[in-house]
Amino acid sequence: MAGRPSKPVQLIKLEGKSHRTKSELKHREKAEKSLYTGTTFKESPAVKADPVAHREFLRLKKLYKSIEFVDGLDEQIINRYCMLISQEHALAKMMERMRMDIDQVEDVEDRMRIYESIAGVTDKVMKTRDMLLKLEDRLFLNPTARIKSIPKMPAEEKKESAMAQFINRRAGGHAP
Known part of the structure; x- marks a missing residue:
């Protein structure tokens, strides 16, 4: 069982309280900022040409306007998501037509083929997703x-073991 995903520093600061130290928050904030490219994501030609995908892209663009964590690196996933929404929409229409066809088909074998087609298409979409x-x-x-890729704790300086400290004191005659 995995733990909860890490919250961005901005969200932690908005909440007002955290179990993280100031140095941990500073480290996380620096690491988060290093992940930004400063570019904006753009709509792909395929998404622009598809009315359903285009409508979803415009909706997401409006929502993502105020979120710093989404930039040019996310362009492909956003466009893929929009195309997937369009694909689901088309699939739903196709299944509705198949269901209407089932009502008109009296032959049991033809009905079975339609059911198998519906199941096959649904399975392929789920596997692809x-x-x-x-x-x-x-x-x-x-x-x-x-x-999630940002380490939760800043790198700590490695301290000598108690035995190494003891040996150093004995060899030098004094504590470091």
């Missing part, structure tokens, strides 16, 4: 994956 999500997480192509 699952594969995309896994790849996007592995390649840090979404904001959550990038935030």
Whole structure:
């Protein structure tokens, strides 16, 4: 069982209280800022040409306007998401037509073929969606994956073990 995903520093500051130290927050903020490219995401030609995907892109662009964590690095995932929304819309229409066809078909074998087609298309869409999500997480192509990649604790200086300190004191005759 995995822990909760890390919250961005901005959100932690807005909440007003945190168990993290000031140095931890400063480290996380610096690491988060290093992930930004300063570019904005753009609509792909395929999304622009598809009315459903285009409408979803415009909706997301409006929502993401005030979120710092989304920039040019997220262009591909946003365009893929918009195309997936369009694909789901088209699939729903196709399934509705198939359901209407089932009512008109009296032959049991033809009905079975239509049911198999519906199940096959649904299965392919779910497998594709699952594969995309896994790849996007592995390649840090979404904001959550990038935030999760930031180490929670700043690197600490390594201290000598008690035995090493003792040996140093004995060899030099004094404590370091």
